[in-house]
Amino acid sequence: MARYTATTDWSLKPGEDFLKGRYSRGHTLSFDGGVEVPASASPHVVGKWAVEAAVDPEEMLVAALSNCHMLTFLHKARLAGFLVAAYRDEAYGVMEEIAPGRMAVTKVVLRPQVTYDGAAPDQAQRDALHHAAHEECFIANSVKTEVSVEDAG
Numbered sequence: 569m570a571r572y573t574a575t576t577d578w579s580l581k582p583g584e585d586f587l588k589g590r591y592s593r594g595h596t597l598s599f600d601g602g603v604e605v606p607a608s609a610s611p612h613v614v615g616k617w618a619v620e621a622a623v624d625p626e627e628m629l630v631a632a633l634s635n636c637h638m639l640t641f642l643h644k645a646r647l648a649g650f651l652v653a654a655y656r657d658e659a660y661g662v663m664e665e666i667a668p669g670r671m672a673v674t675k676v677v678l679r680p681q682v683t684y685d686g687a688a689p690d691q692a693q694r695d696a697l698h699h700a701a702h703e704e705c706f707i708a709n710s711v712k713t714e715v716s717v718e719d720a721g
Contacts (some may be wrong), residue, residue, distance in 0.1 A: 573600050576607070594619035613662075626661055626673055633676050633715055634659040640700035641680065642643045647691075648697060654683040661713075673713050681720040694719050 584604055593609035608619035610626055623631075627678070634657045645652050657680045680698070689697060698716045698717045699702035702708055706717050 573597065589617070590598055591617065592618050594620065597623075623693070626663055629673055629711070629713075630659050630661040630676050633705070633711070633713075634678055636699050636705040636707035637678050637698075638680065639717075640705045641682075641697060644697050644700045644704075645682075648689070648693070650687065650689055650697075651685040652682055653685045655679045674717070675714045678715065678717045679720050680717065691719075694721075 575598040576595060577594075577598065580591055584591035593614050595607050596603045597607045599605075606622040608622035608624055609616040609617070609630075610624035611620050613624075614699065638655050638657060642655065643653055657678055659676060659678045661677075662675045663671055663673050666674065682694075689713045698719055702715065702717060
């Protein structure tokens with residue numbers, strides 16, 4: 569079993585009015601390797617109280633799914649004998665109301681563009697590699713959100 573940790577650190581700033589909801593949602597996420605990431609609620613959720621330059625939870629979910637898929641895909645491609653030179657994914661997620669007053673990220677679309685050195689897999693092989701990566705991706709196996717892959721070649 570592996571254990572993963574993250575620390576979330578937020579504090580009320582002088583002049584903010586917590587009880588009226590007039591406070592910054594900006595905070596810091598720290599990870600065990602020492603990386604700190606500026607984070608916030610999404611501007612789509614809290615408007616001006618968000619920090620637009622920071623990452624929000626919905627973006628982190630999309631990024632985690634994209635990142636996990638990429639790492640698993642790279643492993644699968646290597647085992648299949650394909651030399652991957654570059655991988656770029658412009659993934660996106662869709663949030664919508666799932667019941668009155670309840671929102672959820674209901675779909676994440678991964679759109680990887682993979683560049684190979686030497687022989688490249690044909691479309692059937694790429695589809696099989698993406699399918700295998702999706703099946704083994706720890707994060708995809710951890711969420712209920714629909715996750716699809718649109719291979720961009």
